[in-house]
Amino acid sequence: MRLTTKGRYAVTAMLDLALHTDKGPVSLADISARQGISLSYLEQLFARLRQCNLVQSVRGPGGGYRLSVSTAQISVAQVVDAVSESLDATRCEGKGNCHEGEVCLTHHLWENLSDQIHRFLSDISLADLVARGEIQAVKERQDSRLHTGVRPENHIIVSEIL
Amino acid sequence: MRLTTKGRYAVTAMLDLALHTDKGPVSLADISARQGISLSYLEQLFARLRQCNLVQSVRGPGGGYRLSVSTAQISVAQVVDAVSESLDATRCEGKGNCHEGEVCLTHHLWENLSDQIHRFLSDISLADLVARGEIQAVKERQDSRLHTGVRPENHIIVSEIL
């Protein structure tokens, strides 16, 4: 399990998707504009997320991505794992380069720690993140903007599709 | 806070150091031989660890590195932070590229998550890792080897220095 800016981008994008998914599919162009991530990079990330069955795509105009399952069922760990392809190549896979089993044990120990981190992030769902106070403030601001008829830039309202 | 193989190397090396530190300074050559990490790379890692005051160096023959403080006082987070130089450059540092404060909030949220991970790893000390069952088995094997007069390869006993 690796934790880099790549995973951060993925979590941010998925969070954006979670916030706007109730109004129909969200296009990558929207996420790109809102989150400042390049469209092509998002395409690559979402290709992985789709392969891991975290999101579903809707092609054509008004299309985009939606979550495959509810926000409560998607953990941060799943998102990070989806884009990091951690082969976790422990350099002592049965080979003889582990002197007296010592190296293997240290690696084992690290995997142990890695598992703990993984379990920790598995307990945090997108729903948990969305439920936070800061994000709620944004959501409400967006809702009120919808009520007054003002539409967010670069965001096509596709509620008529649903 | 980033979590890559670099941090993994650092934790592994520090763990090796923690296991052998009671017998005097541990040379990087020893760690290199035991853990299969190149000497030059270890030098770079320990330069950082020294700057962060996690280890102290002893120059000259029989020298090496020892922990600056006890294993209970060094957390995994400290070790990872020492080598990852996470500038954590949030791309919206007061600049105007955050549309309507929304991007900033998402970044804020990620930092929030990042803090949680950091706090989690801060609670795991080297002593905690050493106390694990698997590593205890290695320690005891090494201890018994010392009792029978057999010395680990590449490891100079410097107990007379202490």
Next chain:
DNA sequence: GCTATATCCGAGCATTTTACTCAACTATTA
């Protein structure tokens, strides 16, 4: 059917990071 929208898909590419080598220098011990 045509067009605009959007996902898909692959190639390529500049930059950074990783993990390492090599070389020289300094401090310390015996």
Next chain:
DNA sequence: TAATAGTTGAGTAAAATGCTCGGATATAGC
């Protein structure tokens, strides 16, 4: 004085990051 071992810096191949560009495919609305 010789051997050890940290210290420093330069360089480097390979990988990962974070994109661009070009095109293909699917679909909604006209």
